[in-house]
Amino acid sequence: MKTCTVPALPEPFTFDPQQTAVLIIDMQRDFIEEGGFGQSLGNDVSLLKAAIAPCQALLKAARAQGMLVIHTREGHRADMHDAFEAKVHRGSPKVRIGDAGPMGRILIRGEAGHDIIPDLYPLPGEPVIDKPGKGSFYATDLELILRNRKISTLIVGGVTTEVCVHTTVREANDRGFRCLIPGDCCASYNREFHAVSLRMFAAQSAIFGWVTESHQVVNALQH
Ligand code: TIU
Numbered sequence: 184m185k186t187c188t189v190p191a192l193p194e195p196f197t198f199d200p201q202q203t204a205v206l207i208i209d210m211q212r213d214f215i216e217e218g219g220f221g222q223s224l225g226n227d228v229s230l231l232k233a234a235i236a237p238c239q240a241l242l243k244a245a246r247a248q249g250m251l252v253i254h255t256r257e258g259h260r261a262d263m264h265d266a267f268e269a270k271v272h273r274g275s276p277k278v279r280i281g282d283a284g285p286m287g288r289i290l291i292r293g294e295a296g297h298d299i300i301p302d303l304y305p306l307p308g309e310p311v312i313d314k315p316g317k318g319s320f321y322a323t324d325l326e327l328i329l330r331n332r333k334i335s336t337l338i339v340g341g342v343t344t345e346v347c348v349h350t351t352v353r354e355a356n357d358r359g360f361r362c363l364i365p366g367d368c369c370a371s372y373n374r375e376f377h378a379v380s381l382r383m384f385a386a387q388s389a390i391f392g393w394v395t396e397s398h399q400v401v402n403a404l405q406h
Contacts, residue, residue, distance in 0.1 A: 187403035189363070191395040192385040196363050198336045200404065204251040204329060207238055207368075208319065208341025208348050210303045211256055213296040215342065218285035220296070223276040226372035231342050234370035235302050237397035238340050241368055244401040246306065251332055254305045255312045255319045257347060258290045258297045265315045265322070318350040326358060336361045338400060339392075340368025345376040352384060352391050362392035365400055 188197045213219035215231045222228050245252055259266040263281050271280045280290045287294030292313055305311055314323045329337075337360050341348055348369050352362045364384055371377035384392045 187400075189395050189399040189403045191363065191393040191399070193389055193393070196361075196393040196395065198338075198361075198363065200245075200248045200250050202334055203336040203338060204253055204332070204334045205241060205245040205338045205340075206319065206351070207242070207252070207254045207303060208339065208351055209255055209257050209343075210234070210238065210299055210341055211258075211297060212286055212300055213258075213290055215300055216286065216296070218296070220280070220290050221372065223278045223284070223289060224274070225276075228372070230372055230374070231370045234340065234342060234368055235300070237365065237367040238303055240401050241338070241340060241365060241397045242303065244404040245338070248404050251334060252306070252309045253312060253325070253328070254299055254303075254309060255314055255323075255325075255341070255347075255351075256292075256297060256299065257314055257317070258292050259315055261288075261291055261293065263291075316350075317347045318354040319347070320351070320354040320358065329360070334360070336363065338363045338365065340365055340397075342370050343376075344369040344371040345373070345380040346371075349380055349383075349391075356391050363400070364392050364394050365397040366394050367397050 186197050186199045188195050214221040278284050282289050286296030312323050312325050319325050355362050366381045381394050385394045
């Protein structure tokens with residue numbers, strides 16, 4: 184297939200879909216639905232729903248082109264041996280990681296709340312990366328999977344913009360991957376942080392990546 188060029192900040196961005204993966208970060212019930220980790224931290228989880236439809240459109244276009252699609256989930260082993268004390272005991276949330284909530288134990292693998300929301304559920308065969316941290320490369324096999332598939336470019340969406348999306352894009356950038364971020368595929372509990380995070384990606388001649396919108400990527404993939 185041909186290369187695609189999309190309007191983006193700070194400049195148009197060209198990518199080869201065969202060397203590009205779509206990476207959807209942590210679209211889990213624990214962050215997006217009521218009663219999960221996100222709400223336990225005092226957040227308005229409704230703001231995150233804005234990213235669902237754009238991610239659906241991006242995934243549909245990427246899958247139609249046979250692109251590699253990868254999903255991540257933040258969470259921990261049931262025995263929590265992979266959860267730092269410093270993370271579990273941070274702050275004064277209503278319920279902590281590992282505590283029982285309405286969707287099962289908070290941020291624990293295998294629990295209902297830890298899983299990806301039904302609207303964005305992975306298709307069979309799409310890698311799902313379980314990560315203990317905010318970044319998707321830390322203590323995971325993501326980089327190995329990307330190198331094996333000769334992936335050089337990532338299209339990154341998910342939640343939250345300033346936390347797991349930013350950390351992942353920074354990690355990817357330091358490993359030599361180019362990142363394109365459709366801003367509407369990302370969301371935050373904090374509108375200001377979302378907006379500034381997008382500006383930070385593209386500042387200083389794309390210091391971390393290029394920022395666009397989902398319809399631009401979909402349009403480029405379809406033509
Ligand atoms: N709290 C918050 O904004 N985010 C997280 O804890 N994890 C992710 O961003 N996935």
